Amino acid sequence: QKEVEQNSGPLSVPEGAIASLNCTYSDRGSQSFFWYRQYSGKSPELIMSIYSNGDKEDGRFTAQLNKASQYVSLLIRDSQPSDSATYLCAGGPSKIIFGSGTRLSIRP
Amino acid sequence: GAVVSQHPSRVICKSGTSVKIECRSLDFQATTMFWYRQFPKQSLMLMATSNEGSKATYEQGVEKDKFLINHASLTLSTLTVTSAHPEDSSFYICSAISTGSNEKLFFGSGTQLSVL
Numbered sequence A: 001q002k003e004v005e006q007n008s009g010p011l012s013v014p015e016g017a018i019a020s021l022n023c024t025y026s027d028r029g030s031q032s033f034f035w036y037r038q039y040s041g042k043s044p045e046l047i048m049s050i051y052s053n054g055d056k057e058d059g060r061f062t063a064q065l066n067k068a069s070q071y072v073s074l075l076i077r078d079s080q081p082s083d084s085a086t087y088l089c090a091g092g093p094s095k096i097i098f099g100s101g102t103r104l105s106i107r108p
Numbered sequence B: 001g002a003v004v005s006q007h008p009s010r011v012i013c014k015s016g017t018s019v020k021i022e023c024r025s026l027d028f029q030a031t032t033m034f035w036y037r038q039f040p041k042q043s044l045m046l047m048a049t050s051n052e053g054s055k056a057t058y059e060q061g062v063e064k065d066k067f068l069i070n071h072a073s074l075t076l077s078t079l080t081v082t083s084a085h086p087e088d089s090s091f092y093i094c095s096a097i098s099t100g101s102n103e104k105l106f107f108g109s110g111t112q113l114s115v116l
Helices: none
Strands: A004-006 A011-014 A019-025 A032-038 A045-050 A054-058 A061-066 A071-076 A085-092 A102-107 B004-007 B010-013 B019-025 B032-038 B045-051 B067-073 B076-081 B090-098 B104-107 B111-115
Touching: A004 A085, A011 A019, A019 A032, A019 A085, A019 A102, A032 A061, A032 A071, A032 B104, A045 A054, A045 A061, A045 A071, A045 B104, A071 A085, B004 B090, B010 B019, B019 B032, B019 B090, B019 B111, B032 B067, B032 B076, B045 B067, B076 B090
Parallel strands: A011 A102, B010 B111
Antiparallel strands: A004 A019, A019 A071, A032 A045, A032 A085, A054 A061, A061 A071, A085 A102, B004 B019, B019 B076, B032 B045, B032 B090, B067 B076, B090 B104, B090 B111
């Protein structure tokens, strides 16, 4: 079983709608979770980090963590075409492991 | 915010040569740095965890004699790809943990290695 799993997509969302990205993890000892955005040919850039159960909001982005169910999600409100990218979920107790990424496409 | 500098951004080399990639944390000390490799349209695969002042911890399947990691200071880790072959061509990315109230992982800009 992969340590961090994501749906590879592509996920297509109309502009202005909410995009929902999900991630599950297998290591119950994981404490730190991150969402990264990666454009083709570029290095990942940090969007959100979350460490405790519940929601964390930052602008149009909301990260949700549920340790009991071992999932972490990212919601993008008012989706923009510039949000089209691959979104990587990462987490771990010490070394950070990445999911395979979800390709998100925002259609005008 | 915390910044991680990676150099070079792109390198083309002949098969059999060695290539060194540097990763620096610019405004924080990083006792731990990570090296990842990413093939086209694939996710980041952790190669090794670099710890300042001690030997790196390599992931299963990663040859430690081929990918030499040195973390001699709290702000610098280097990855040397020895005797590079075309199959080593990939996007190599380093990252460093900024500790504090909450840990955050910051990435370098990546190095695109092409071995001819």
